[in-house]
Amino acid sequence: MTTYIVRRLFATLPVMAVVALFVFFLLRFAPGDPAAIIAGEDATAEAIAAVRAKLGLDRPMVEQFVVWTMQLVRGDMGVSIFSNLPVTRLISQRLEPTVALTLSTLFVAVAMAIPIGVLAAWKARKLVDRLVMGFAVLGFAMPVFVLAYILIYFFAVQWQLLPVQGYQPIKEGLWPFVQSLILPSLALGITYMALIARTTRASMLEVLAQDYMRTANSKGLATNRVLLLHALKNAAVPIVTVIGIGIALLISGVVITETVFNIPGLGRLTVDAVLKRDYPVVQGLILVFAGAKVLVNLIIDISYAFLDPRIRY
Amino acid sequence: MSGNPNAILEVRDLHTQFSTLDGVVRAVDGVSFEVARGETLGIVGESGCGKSVTAMSILRLIPPETGRIASGSIKFEGEELTTLTEEAMKRLRGHRISMIFQEPMTSLNPVLTVGTQIAENVVRHLGVSWKAARERAFEMLDLVRIADARRRLDEYPHQLSGGMRQRVMIAMALSCDPQVLIADEPTTALDVTIQAQILDLMIELKEKTGTAIVLITHDLGVVAETTERVVVMYAGRKVEQATVDALFEEPLHPYTRGLMRAIPRLDVEADAAGTRPRLQEIPGLVPILTQPIMGCAFAPRCGFATDRCRGERPPLVDAGAGHLVACWEIERVRRAV
Numbered sequence: 001m002t003t004y005i006v007r008r009l010f011a012t013l014p015v016m017a018v019v020a021l022f023v024f025f026l027l028r029f030a031p032g033d034p035a036a037i038i039a040g041e042d043a044t045a046e047a048i049a050a051v052r053a054k055l056g057l058d059r060p061m062v063e064q065f066v067v068w069t070m071q072l073v074r075g076d077m078g079v080s081i082f083s084n085l086p087v088t089r090l091i092s093q094r095l096e097p098t099v100a101l102t103l104s105t106l107f108v109a110v111a112m113a114i115p116i117g118v119l120a121a122w123k124a125r126k127l128v129d130r131l132v133m134g135f136a137v138l139g140f141a142m143p144v145f146v147l148a149y150i151l152i153y154f155f156a157v158q159w160q161l162l163p164v165q166g167y168q169p170i171k172e173g174l175w176p177f178v179q180s181l182i183l184p185s186l187a188l189g190i191t192y193m194a195l196i197a198r199t200t201r202a203s204m205l206e207v208l209a210q211d212y213m214r215t216a217n218s219k220g221l222a223t224n225r226v227l228l229l230h231a232l233k234n235a236a237v238p239i240v241t242v243i244g245i246g247i248a249l250l251i252s253g254v255v256i257t258e259t260v261f262n263i264p265g266l267g268r269l270t271v272d273a274v275l276k277r278d279y280p281v282v283q284g285l286i287l288v289f290a291g292a293k294v295l296v297n298l299i300i301d302i303s304y305a306f307l308d309p310r311i312r313y
Numbered sequence: 314m315s316g317n318p319n320a321i322l323e324v325r326d327l328h329t330q331f332s333t334l335d336g337v338v339r340a341v342d343g344v345s346f347e348v349a350r351g352e353t354l355g356i357v358g359e360s361g362c363g364k365s366v367t368a369m370s371i372l373r374l375i376p377p378e379t380g381r382i383a384s385g386s387i388k389f390e391g392e393e394l395t396t397l398t399e400e401a402m403k404r405l406r407g408h409r410i411s412m413i414f415q416e417p418m419t420s421l422n423p424v425l426t427v428g429t430q431i432a433e434n435v436v437r438h439l440g441v442s443w444k445a446a447r448e449r450a451f452e453m454l455d456l457v458r459i460a461d462a463r464r465r466l467d468e469y470p471h472q473l474s475g476g477m478r479q480r481v482m483i484a485m486a487l488s489c490d491p492q493v494l495i496a497d498e499p500t501t502a503l504d505v506t507i508q509a510q511i512l513d514l515m516i517e518l519k520e521k522t523g524t525a526i527v528l529i530t531h532d533l534g535v536v537a538e539t540t541e542r543v544v545v546m547y548a549g550r551k552v553e554q555a556t557v558d559a560l561f562e563e564p565l566h567p568y569t570r571g572l573m574r575a576i577p578r579l580d581v582e583a584d585a586a587g588t589r590p591r592l593q594e595i596p597g598l599v600p601i602l603t604q605p606i607m608g609c610a611f612a613p614r615c616g617f618a619t620d621r622c623r624g625e626r627p628p629l630v631d632a633g634a635g636h637l638v639a640c641w642e643i644e645r646v647r648r649a650v
Contacts, residue, residue: 125378211419217374218414219434219485220406233424308424309469 004313005302012294019290020072023283024065034081034277055081057279068283077287078280080273087284090269097167098265101188101257102250104181109189109196110243116193117200117239118227124205132197139194144253148187148260155183165262180263188257192246199242203235210234236307244300251289320347321525322371322410322493327385329363329370336603340366340380342549348493353519353526355540355557357533357572361599363549364529368495371527372412373402390492408438411486415498417479421470427454428466431485438489453484457514476507480514487518494519495527500535512539533576537561545569548600548610551629555636565638567615567646571595609641617642617649 035052036043043051052058056067071078077087120132156164162183168176207213208231216230258267266285273281304311329341341363348354356364369375370382373394387394389410394402406412414420422430431450436443447466454462457480470478479499486494496515500508516539519526528540536543536557543560545553545568553566564570574593597614600606609627612618619642627639640646 211414211416212422214374215414215420215482215485216422218372218406218412219437220403220408221433221437222403225433225437230422230425234422310423310471 001302001305001313005298008298008301012291012298015294016287016290020069020283020287021065023286024068025061027277027279027282028061028064030277032277034279037276038081068280072287077284080281081278082276087280090281091266091284091288094264094266094269096169096265097263098254098258098267100170100177101181101184101254101263101265102247104178105185105189105192105250106243106247108185109193109246112189113193113196114200114232114239117197118204118232120197120201121204121208121231122227124201129201133201136194136198139190140198142190144187144191144256145260147190148183148257151183151187152260165260167261167263167265184257184261184263187260188250188253191253192249195246195249196239196242200235200239203238204231207231207234233307237304240300240303240307244296247296248293251293319349321350321390322348322527323386323388324367324371325386325388327367327370327387328383329366329375329380330383331375331380333379333603338602339549339605340602341370342602342606343385344544344546344549344551346544346551346554348525348527350492351519351523351525352542353516353528353540355536355543356527356529356546357531357536357543358546359531359572359599362546364531364546365497366549367546368412368497368527368529371495372406372410373397373399374406374412404438407434407486407491408489409491410493410495411489411491412495412497413479413482413486413499415501417475417482417502420482421478423470426467426469427473427481431481431488434485434488449488450484453488454481456487456518457481457484459484475503476511479503479507479511483511483515483518487522487524490522491524493525493527495529497529498531499528501530501532508535515539533572545572548606549602550610551637551639552611553636553638554629555638559634559636563636563647565632565636565643565646566611566640567617567642568595568611570646571614609639617645 033048033052035048035055035057038055039048039051049058056064059067068078075088077091079086080090083090116132120129123129152164155162163180166180168180170177204227212234213226213231216226221230254265255267255270257263258265259271262268266288269281270285272278273285302313305313324347325345327341327344328339331338331340344363344367346354346356356367358364366375366380371387371389371394373382375381382395385395389405394405397405421427428447428450431453432443432446435441435446435449439446439449441449451462451466454465459465459477459480465473465477470481473481483499494515499515500511503511512535515526515528518524526540528535530536540557542556543554544551545560545566547566547568553560553564553569555565560569561573564573571593572595575595577592595614600610600613606626608621608623608625609615609618612622615622617640622641625641627641629637629639630643632638632643
């Protein structure tokens with residue numbers, strides 16, 4: 001197992017290298033010029049060229065890429081073109097809200113979706129099942145920003161139960177922190193929840209038809225044990241897989257959610273950096289997101305071995 | 314016959330039906346039999362004759378979405394099971410009536426250890442601690458002669474062979490000392506040497522524990538070796554019932570005779586060229602059970618069939634010494650040998 005983990009960690013290096021290559025060149029081939037933005041609307045061509053030279057953007061692209069990767073190897077992501085702050089510091093400052101939002105969404109979605117999916121499979125084709133699946137289709141089809149504004153309208157504006165927007169760091173106290181996360185987590189989590197609930201139902205239905213479930217029933221075990229141990233543990237691998245896939249969904253959703261709820265996290269930083277063509281910041285952020293995704297995949301793969309004894313690494 | 318004080322399980326006029334897109338399937342169509350304490354009863358018939366559905370009906374494991382016990386009575390120790398609450402049924406299953414299945418490869422849960430799967434049954438029904446239940450699981454594995462039982466407790470089903478898995482199923486089924494064990498084709502998926510071992514084991518354990526066994530099989534050879542009485546089923550109905558000796562001595566229903574002619578025999582002499590007579594299959598197919606069958610269900614495939622057979626359902630009659638048969642033409646069948 002340890003060898004497997006070490007091998008997998010090494011295998012992430014080429015993945016990250018490819019991500020670095022793509023993000024670097026894609027950004028530079030994309031329209032837009034940070035030098036023109038910095039120099040201002042009325043700047044002359046010479047002024048723009050001067051800014052470009054100062055930022056080193058006039059050098060050949062390959063040279064710029066080599067300089068950047070050499071920095072990366074030393075753990076330095078470069079400096080923001082606009083704020084002159086190190087990219088690592090910009091990212092670490094904005095990390096907490098995003099991690100908090102992602103984890104709370106993950107928790108809320110999984111904690112609600114799995115019981116819902118199990119219930120739907122158990123009561124398959126009955127009313128509960130139809131309601132749950134109807135909700136899942138709706139949840140899957142609803143854009144994050146639409147749901148976000150609906151939630152804000154009712155819970156924050158009409159009933160004034162929760163803040164409209166903004167983020168309270170955890171050091172400001174647990175309750176304000178939790179309060180500021182409830183609506184964003186719900187808005188962000190609904191698609192995710194629908195995805196997990198549907199997968200749970202499908203996977204459970206397949207398992208419930210297996211011979212060993214007949215055995216479990218023939219032993220007169222309590223329904224809870226039959227469903228939550230005998231069936232769910234067998235159904236877990238596809239569910240966990242989809243939870244992992246959904247992390248990518250969450251990362252893209254975070255960008256929108258943070259904008260709607262005015263949360264100063266990595267999502268907002270990404271939007272701002274992309275709009276301003278702040279190359280080093282965008283590059284750094286994409287690497288962080290890609291790294292997170294790769295790490296999640298690793299955790300998911302390792303968890304398989306705990307869920308199914310037939311899987312060995 | 315009803316109210317036999319020695320009977321532990323009494324099935325009376327059981328009708329189990331399934332709703333399908335093609336109509337109602339009468340999988341079990343008026344079957345009655347009883348099982349005495351400590352007895353081994355065989356239920357024999359082709360695939361689709363309703364043997365397994367009968368077994369599932371006794372434990373009330375027919376999926377309620379598609380099937381139901383339409384009528385009839387199932388009495389266990391005098392208690393009516395068809396009207397029992399689901400909770401009470403659950404306390405019965407795996408405890409006083411337990412079941413083993415045809416597919417040992419898929420009947421155990423692949424993600425739980427063998428020890429857990431046996432012990433959970435004991436914890437559930439005997440209310441002992443997990444520690445004590447695990448000890449019981451160890452005893453049971455030892456009893457079904459699994460070598461190195463202590464270590465096997467922590468193994469998963471995929472680490473065991475088919476024969477061992479069926480031993481585990483037996484250990485699990487007997488872990489709470491049930492009064493009745495229903496074995497649905499327990500050896501069909503195993504190879505012949507393992508089949509014999511498993512059957513011997515079941516009979517040996519039956520003698521040790523006094524558990525009555527209902528052995529469901531399509532294999533008359535298995536029946537001859539292991540059971541005391543036999544019920545022959547065809548198209549959801551009981552067509553013949555006798556002690557094993559009487560049945561093999563003189564099978565009275567043309568269907569039973571057909572089944573017997575389809576068994577390869579070692580006591581039939583080969584001719585000079587070294588060939589033995591061809592085994593005879595029963596012509597035709599099992600009837601479609603969505604249509605009500607007016608006469609004898611076997612009539613379309615039967616060489617003795619008359620118009621009466623096709624039009625009127627033959628009652629079960631006693632042909633002597635408790636040998637029951639449902640056939641209008643017993644005398645002609647008898648003479649035909």
